[in-house]
Amino acid sequence: MNHHVSSLTDDAVIAQIRRLGNEDAPENIRRHVLAETGLADQYFRTASPVGDIFVAFGSTGIRMVERAGDATRFEARFQERFGRMVVPTDSPPARLVDQIQRRLSGSNRPPRVDLSTSTDFQRKVLLKTLEIPYGQVRPYSWIAREIGHPRADRAVGSALAGNPIPLVIPCHRVVRNDGVIGNYGMGGPEVKRQILTREGAQPDQLERLARRGARYVGSDTTHIFCFPTCSHARRVTEKHLVGFPNASSALGSGYRPCMVCRPVQAA
Amino acid sequence: MNTTATSHQLLAAELAADLNSHFDQVVRTFQQPLYVFALRMTGSREEAEELTQDALIRAYRALKTYSADRIRDMALQAWLYAILRNLIRNRVRRHDPRTEPLHDGHDSLAGPDDIESGYEHLEQSVAMRALIMDLPVHHREAVLLRYLSDLSYGEMSAVLGRPEGTLKAQVHRGLAQLRERLEASSEAWDLQPAGNVQRQAQHIRPGD
Known part of the structure; x- marks a missing residue:
């Protein structure tokens, strides 16, 4: 019985080995390597009051924010502006995401921003x-x-x-x-x-207030005047609220500027 | 010198001039071949991804410490495979993948490539993946570097630190084992007379 004949050539085996290379490397590799070596900044998508935004960040802080749209164009604009690559990440630092979300919903603590390419x-x-x-x-x-x-x-x-x-x-x-x-x-x-x-x-x-000529408001009890949105101005009750068209009229009426919102250079 | 080797030399010269601007090109050029090598060495997509990333990051950090002259004269391809292969070896030493199931769920049976190339190739690929993993590690890496990665014996010798003669023998023995096992498995699977198997097998012989 002679049925175990060597029926496969080495070439056929080699062809099969070569076909094992037909599998694409995950895109994540490049992103990860460039981010890890500091050759690229990263960006992620997150929710905001104006809809989803892209947030790009580097080791020195947040560098760019835009409304989320075409990712390729965002990356190109970033590259043009900062002369660096930016790659998307699905796992941005949790602290950064948290900081941004808190910032967008009312926190006055500023997150770290990188303005190194600004004048x-x-x-x-x-x-x-x-x-x-x-x-x-x-x-x-x-x-x-x-x-x-x-x-x-x-x-x-x-x-x-x-x-x-x-x-x-x-x-x-x-x-x-x-x-x-x-x-x-x-x-x-x-x-x-x-x-x-x-x-x-x-x-x-x-x-409406500005059209009626009230660009500053003051309290006739404390004699302090503020920008209308200053937290101090908002504590003044309606009946004690006084409007001023400009700072000099407030000063001329014996009011002093608020030290917090500084409507004019505080003395 | 072939065009690939020339383009690798050119890339080394560019890296020597400006590492940070050109390293992305290294990643783009080598991520695919390094990844499939790691994939077929380990049998796991997840591990292959991690190993490839790790190798490229180490490569960058090493290049940062090298002089421009040293970078310009580098055999980039062999050097990158050497880094990756050492990482794979370290991992293999920690847990021999041959003692683990061949298909860990990441390396699923049918990838998109298999579907494209048809049923026959799919069956062959599945068999070949398993048989490659069955080779002893030093045969597996020699066969893969030679035929999957297309390295010359000179480069392989640099990667693996073994003489070319030894590598040729190992590639030869690796191929022989693959061929035998392939034949054995097709005989075991096909409940057909040996003559049929032989005719089918001849059918895939290149040049027929």
């Missing part, structure tokens, strides 16, 4: 904006004065228009000097209004 002036504007509390608004002129460039309202406006980290750096809390809510890069004035309403800043009332 000095832009950085000052953005870091000052980071201080505006949840549910409050400040005019452009306030930022300009606080950072020591009192006549640079317009430049403040363009620095804010280029805010790489909207929502986290709340440029939606900066309004026009005349009290009008103004434009918003992350979806226009309606979105800005919507976010402010959600935060309890009552944008419609603010604008």
